[in-house]
Amino acid sequence: MNILLTGGAGYIGSHVAVSLLQAGHTPIIFDNFCNSSPSVADQLNELAGKAIKIVRGDIRDAARLRDLLGSDELEAVVHLAGLKAVSESIADPLSYYTNNVAGTLALLGAMEATGVRKIVFSSSATVYGEPQYLPIDEKHPKQAVNPYGQTKLICEQMMSDLAAADTRWQVSFLRYFNPIGAHDSGLIGEDPTGIPNNLMPLVLRTALGERDCLQVFGNDYPTPDGTAVRDYIHVVDLADGHVAALDALGSIVGAQAYNLGTGHGTSVLELLRTFEHATGAKVNHAVAARRPGDVATLYASADEARAKLNWTAKRRIEEMCVDSWRYATRNRRRG
Numbered sequence: 001m002n003i004l005l006t007g008g009a010g011y012i013g014s015h016v017a018v019s020l021l022q023a024g025h026t027p028i029i030f031d032n033f034c035n036s037s038p039s040v041a042d043q044l045n046e047l048a049g050k051a052i053k054i055v056r057g058d059i060r061d062a063a064r065l066r067d068l069l070g071s072d073e074l075e076a077v078v079h080l081a082g083l084k085a086v087s088e089s090i091a092d093p094l095s096y097y098t099n100n101v102a103g104t105l106a107l108l109g110a111m112e113a114t115g116v117r118k119i120v121f122s123s124s125a126t127v128y129g130e131p132q133y134l135p136i137d138e139k140h141p142k143q144a145v146n147p148y149g150q151t152k153l154i155c156e157q158m159m160s161d162l163a164a165a166d167t168r169w170q171v172s173f174l175r176y177f178n179p180i181g182a183h184d185s186g187l188i189g190e191d192p193t194g195i196p197n198n199l200m201p202l203v204l205r206t207a208l209g210e211r212d213c214l215q216v217f218g219n220d221y222p223t224p225d226g227t228a229v230r231d232y233i234h235v236v237d238l239a240d241g242h243v244a245a246l247d248a249l250g251s252i253v254g255a256q257a258y259n260l261g262t263g264h265g266t267s268v269l270e271l272l273r274t275f276e277h278a279t280g281a282k283v284n285h286a287v288a289a290r291r292p293g294d295v296a297t298l299y300a301s302a303d304e305a306r307a308k309l310n311w312t313a314k315r316r317i318e319e320m321c322v323d324s325w326r327y328a329t330r331n332r333r334r335g
Contacts, residue, residue: 189327261300
């Protein structure tokens with residue numbers, strides 16, 4: 001299929017583009033490059049062995065989206081465009097509601113206007129809020145505790161209502177846990193602009209000597225070592241999950257949610273020890289206060305994706321660390 005891939009120049013989006021290509025699909029990337037670089041086109045073209053179409057644009061631009069969806073024989077959308085940092089969303093909630101909610105609304109309107117009614121949506125495990133039980137499955141109550149999670153929850157609800165009103169819509173929500181890692185070529189990986197909000201880019205920059213010390217936010221959580229526990233998933237496994245969800249859309253009636261995770265929790269300190277052991281690099285770190293909006297422990301049940309998408313996460317923490325380090329050392333930031 002010809003696929004509109006919103007946010008396709010970003011960390012996750014670029015890996016989804018590669019997985020789509022490997023599965024025989026043709027992605028057309030739509031991105032405003034607010035947290036990515038147009039130079040990713042060179043790496044994607046090298047991996048694909050051909051030029052990939054990339055269109056610069058804002059997800060809130062409904063007219064631009066209608067033109068694009070109506071002109072390229074597009075058959076489905078994989079929607080990743082949006083802001084994604086919990087702490088930033090607490091400090092600036094209006095930007096998150098404007099970009100994530102209004103942007104998704106503009107996209108859905110453009111899809112309806114052009115008759116493209118298949119969508120795989122990049123959601124988040126943050127929609128669950130504080131865990132009431134572990135591992136978290138798709139039936140877990142949803143009660144986001146920060147604006148970022150609320151925007152994902154609102155977007156899910158919009159699409160669920162749309163699919164309930166019109167059976168021509170086929171929708172999958174992919175609730176990500178914590179993607180890390182990089183493509184094993186070292187050509188694409190995570191390198192956000194500005195100060196990173198996710199753990200692994202901070203680990204990498206500290207190991208490279210670009211930061212003096214990594215802050216570990218909280219060591220007084222009710223976890224075995226006091227640091228937050230998360231379900232880290234290799235970004236390539238995550239990308240492959242998008243292809244599996246896309247290929248399964250034809251059998252979906254309405255909207256369906258899937259967790260994408262490994263089913264195992266790893267603490268921040270465990271991740272740091274594994275990274276140092278797997279790469280030989282040293283990560284200086286110090287404990288800082290907890291960040292608002294963070295929960296102590298979060299890991300997935302991915303049984304639904306295994307049963308209905310024939311998808312499972314295959315790569316272990318060690319491989320995630322090695323692939324991240326390969327990308328970082330190959331693409332060391334200038335200046």
